[in-house]
Amino acid sequence: MFPIVKFMNAVKKTLSARWPALHVVLGNESCDLDSAVSAIVYAFLLHSLQNGEEAVGVVPVLNIPASEYPLKTEVTHWLQKHGILQNSLIFRDEVNLSRLQEGGSLRVTLVDHHVLPPADAYLESSVVGVLDHRPLDPNAPTNERVTMIVEPVGSCCTLVAEQVMAKNPALLDPVTASLLYGTIILDTVNLNPAAKRVTPKDIEVASQLARLMSPPPSSLEVFQELTEAKADVSGLTCDQLLRKDVKVATGGGLCVGVASVPLRVTDFLGRSEGGRYLAEHLATQGYQMLLVLGITITQETVTRDLAVYCPDTHLREQVTSALMEGQGGVLQLAPQECDGVESCVAFRQGNVGASRKVVMPILKAWLATRTS
Structure with a gap:
């Protein structure tokens, strides 16, 4: 041994x-x-x-x-x-x-x-x-x-x-x-x-x-x-996918889940029954907002996209603006279809090297402005 x-x-x-x-x-x-x-x-x-x-x-x-x-x-x-x-x-x-x-x-x-x-x-x-x-x-x-x-x-x-x-x-x-x-x-x-x-x-x-x-x-x-082991999510529900790899950011009276999923966000949203599972997840986890970060890797080619789910329109627009403009627009976000999911916006991410380690500081900086 x-x-x-x-x-x-x-x-x-x-x-x-x-x-x-x-x-x-x-x-x-x-x-x-x-x-x-x-x-x-x-x-x-x-x-x-x-x-x-x-x-x-x-x-x-x-x-x-x-x-x-x-x-x-x-x-x-x-x-x-x-x-x-x-x-x-x-x-x-x-x-x-x-x-x-x-x-x-x-x-x-x-x-x-x-x-x-x-x-x-x-x-x-x-x-x-x-x-x-x-x-x-x-x-x-x-x-x-x-x-x-x-x-x-x-x-x-x-x-x-x-x-x-x-x-x-x-x-x-x-x-x-x-x-x-x-x-x-x-x-x-x-x-x-x-x-x-x-x-x-x-x-x-x-x-x-x-x-x-x-x-x-x-x-x-x-x-x-x-x-292949990481992407094997065939047996996982939407809720389990969102809990598979998640960080939480808090500030300004908000609790935000930031979940990474090993597939395109657009594909994930297609499994969410029009956002019903997202709403249930927010309620069970006590979040006011959820960021879903999608990643796929094929032949060492990385693609990333991102979705913001938040029933509060004003908050959703605020955090979306922060993500698009944060650190000089480092994420290089471009709007994409949200597959008919209400209270949600989705983006292609041009900077495929920007992982959650880049997203979290932008999110935390926005939360800090709410606190101040």
């Missing part, structure tokens, strides 16, 4: 054991492949660096309820392929972080995000580390006790791999190397410069990881395998 699989098979025992402190490595609330693998491998690294009487328990936590794990089709596929099964994972609804914090024994490292959502703001005093690849948010932790590693690369797993190589390279056996490698390949669209995600560091780290695997992997085959 490979060491990382052995580590994961023991994490639930670690969680229940008595330790001077428990160090939780917490992924982001979308729990995509980058978030999940970053949490697992970085926790594995921190665990390996524990020694003697100063040792603490270290566990990765996937930041979704266990019931939503089957929605993360590429995550379930990639982890299972590497011997990490669902029953060895710890999900957010399986650990009481509030109680651990009250006991004074909690340490938290954030991976693949560096600002806590409002519901997790109480954890701020427990955060001791951050590892993320997003542009630095003005609300990022400024406390000197927090070790901040924030660098705009294509994949957070690139930064995780870099840390492992620097601190304990012996951990990079073929399984751990492959977990990281596949995630980097997926996040950077097979290291494709046209997708505007990859950086020289991603390319260098992926190359180093590939040399640790035998036989050396075909990046194209890995990319195709993971994109």
Whole structure:
């Protein structure tokens, strides 16, 4: 059994054991492949660096309820392929972080995000580390006790791999190397410069990881395998699609869901029964507005489109204007048909390199103007 699989098979025992402190490595609330693998491998690294009487328990936590794990089709596929099964994972609804914090024994490292959502703001005093690849948010932790590693690369797993190589390279056996490698390949669209995600560091780290695997992997085959797993939404309902990969932005009295779906928005809207499922989703999730970001990848060609669903006409027009004009019109939006869905507008996105990481700051800036 490979060491990382052995580590994961023991994490639930670690969680229940008595330790001077428990160090939780917490992924982001979308729990995509980058978030999940970053949490697992970085926790594995921190665990390996524990020694003697100063040792603490270290566990990765996937930041979704266990019931939503089957929605993360590429995550379930990639982890299972590497011997990490669902029953060895710890999900957010399986650990009481509030109680651990009250006991004074909690340490938290954030991976693949560096600002806590409002519901997790109480954890701020427990955060001791951050590892993320997003542009630095003005609300990022400024406390000197927090070790901040924030660098705009294509994949957070690139930064995780870099840390492992620097601190304990012996951990990079073929399984751990492959977990990281596949995630980097997926996040950077097979290291494709046209997708505007990859950086020289991603390319260098992926190359180093590939040399640790035998036989050396075909990046194209890995990319195709993971994109097919991610796009396999045949068994998912509209509601499940919207919960598969979602972030939430709040401000100015509004709660906005931002869901990424692995198909064209126009195709997704065609499955929504004229928007009925969108209205139901807004009601159940407590959103006032929903942004749906569509992406398809064929032969490494990326297409993106975007829809805004909001029953309030004034709000819908305001956020649409912000998205079209934000950061100098960086998204390059052009109107397209909305398939007869009321309270909805849709756009083709000319800048295919602009992912949700670009959309979210524009949305948050608009929400901030409402607050002010």
